[in-house]
Amino acid sequence: MTVPLQNPYEQEAIEALIERCLKGDQQAYAALYAAVSPGVYRLAYSILLHKQDAEDVVQEAMVYAFRNLRRYEVVRGAFRTWLYTITVSRCRNARRRKWLPMTALNNLLNTAIEPAAPDDHTPEAALARLGVREALEKALTTLSPRLREAIALRYGQGLTYREMADVLECPQKTAESRVRLAHEALRQAMAETDNVLLEELWSF
Amino acid sequence: MSNHIHDLIVPYVHRQLSRAQRELVLRHVRECSECYAALSVEQQLVRDLAATMPLVGQPARGQLNRLWPAVWMEFRTPQNHGNRWLRSYSVALVMLLMFAFGVSAVLVGPTQVIAAPFQAAPTQIKATATLIRTDEPVGLNTPEASETVNPLTLPMPSPAPMAGLAGISQIRYMPMGNH
Numbered sequence: 001m002t003v004p005l006q007n008p009y010e011q012e013a014i015e016a017l018i019e020r021c022l023k024g025d026q027q028a029y030a031a032l033y034a035a036v037s038p039g040v041y042r043l044a045y046s047i048l049l050h051k052q053d054a055e056d057v058v059q060e061a062m063v064y065a066f067r068n069l070r071r072y073e074v075v076r077g078a079f080r081t082w083l084y085t086i087t088v089s090r091c092r093n094a095r096r097r098k099w100l101p102m103t104a105l106n107n108l109l110n111t112a113i114e115p116a117a118p119d120d121h122t123p124e125a126a127l128a129r130l131g132v133r134e135a136l137e138k139a140l141t142t143l144s145p146r147l148r149e150a151i152a153l154r155y156g157q158g159l160t161y162r163e164m165a166d167v168l169e170c171p172q173k174t175a176e177s178r179v180r181l182a183h184e185a186l187r188q189a190m191a192e193t194d195n196v197l198l199e200e201l202w203s204f
Numbered sequence: 205m206s207n208h209i210h211d212l213i214v215p216y217v218h219r220q221l222s223r224a225q226r227e228l229v230l231r232h233v234r235e236c237s238e239c240y241a242a243l244s245v246e247q248q249l250v251r252d253l254a255a256t257m258p259l260v261g262q263p264a265r266g267q268l269n270r271l272w273p274a275v276w277m278e279f280r281t282p283q284n285h286g287n288r289w290l291r292s293y294s295v296a297l298v299m300l301l302m303f304a305f306g307v308s309a310v311l312v313g314p315t316q317v318i319a320a321p322f323q324a325a326p327t328q329i330k331a332t333a334t335l336i337r338t339d340e341p342v343g344l345n346t347p348e349a350s351e352t353v354n355p356l357t358l359p360m361p362s363p364a365p366m367a368g369l370a371g372i373s374q375i376r377y378m379p380m381g382n383h
Contacts, residue, residue: 030272038262038268042260044261059274067279133259133260136256156257180218183218183246186249186253187249
């Protein structure tokens with residue numbers, strides 16, 4: 001199990017950027033945006049499953065974070081945790097504004113960059129990884145928004161359960177429970193996808 | 205083996221068990237092939253999640269750079285809190301006034317609302333009281349006349365004062381200052 005843990009050196013670099021931002025350094029704002037916005041976008045996209053809505057959330061969350069940078073307290077947690085709390089809140093607002101439609105598979109697959117996984121050295125391995133990813137992304141659409149939030153924070157962003165509880169503003173046990181429920185739902189959805197694929201293969 | 209540990213497998217793969225529970229699971233799957241198979245399936249799903257979820261929603265090259273000017277411009281634009289608060293309070297005030305008006309209309313009822321225009325009667329009464337001091341007090345000592353000129357004894361602000369004046373046929377209206 002490889003959960004990407006947050007790099008403490010990265011947190012120190014971000015805190016240094018925040019200090020420069022608070023002194024009015026415009027380049028520090030740009031650097032901070034470049035450092036954290038990809039994570040914000042991935043989180044927003046994983047929850048909303050819609051490119052334009054995720055971009056809107058990035059803009060809203062980053063502007064709010066910049067305006068309230070003085071309110072961020074280092075002692076209370078990592079900057080990313082604070083930022084993800086804002087992002088999840090903005091995602092919930094976006095969902096309220098616009099009822100989430102049934103997302104087409106084509107929309108889900110519209111993710112341009114595809115970093116290579118460590119074991120994707122051969123074309124066959126890359127193809128297999130792509131197949132898993134497609135199945136997983138399709139299965140994600142079957143989850144409720146709360147369960148998508150949990151799975152995106154845990155496995156998309158590598159947060160601990162304690163950090164998840166802070167971001168989701170719920171007890172730690174609730175965060176753990178949501179991950180388990182998401183796991184069960186994903187397994188069921190992926191099994192159904194496998195059955196459909198098998199039926200298609202047998203039809204030839 | 206009859207005592208399977210299916211309930212513990214998903215929490216185990218998500219690292220949600222205590223140390224004692226983890227050891228229990230490990231001891232059990234060494235002896236139970238069914239639970240071992242179930243554990244393998246769940247571990248594979250978690251491996252797929254860990255490897256695939258970070259790739260979901262990867263931004264395209266330059267996608268977030270294109271957003272930066274809009275973010276910076278919105279951040280640098282001063283927020284107009286005052287107008288927003290003013291708008292909010294105005295709407296709240298109008299709603300409160302409408303509510304108060306509605307409640308008062310329901311509770312008070314139509315009678316007093318209709319009676320209100322007749323409150324102008326004291327002006328007429330004052331003029332009548334001035335006329336009492338004329339040199340010809342004919343009929344002013346009658347009970348009917350006394351009642352009509354005293355505004356405090358009027359039961360209702362109604363045409364009654366006018367009716368009382370109608371009975372005083374000899375009162376003369378004299379312009380002020382022409383005595």
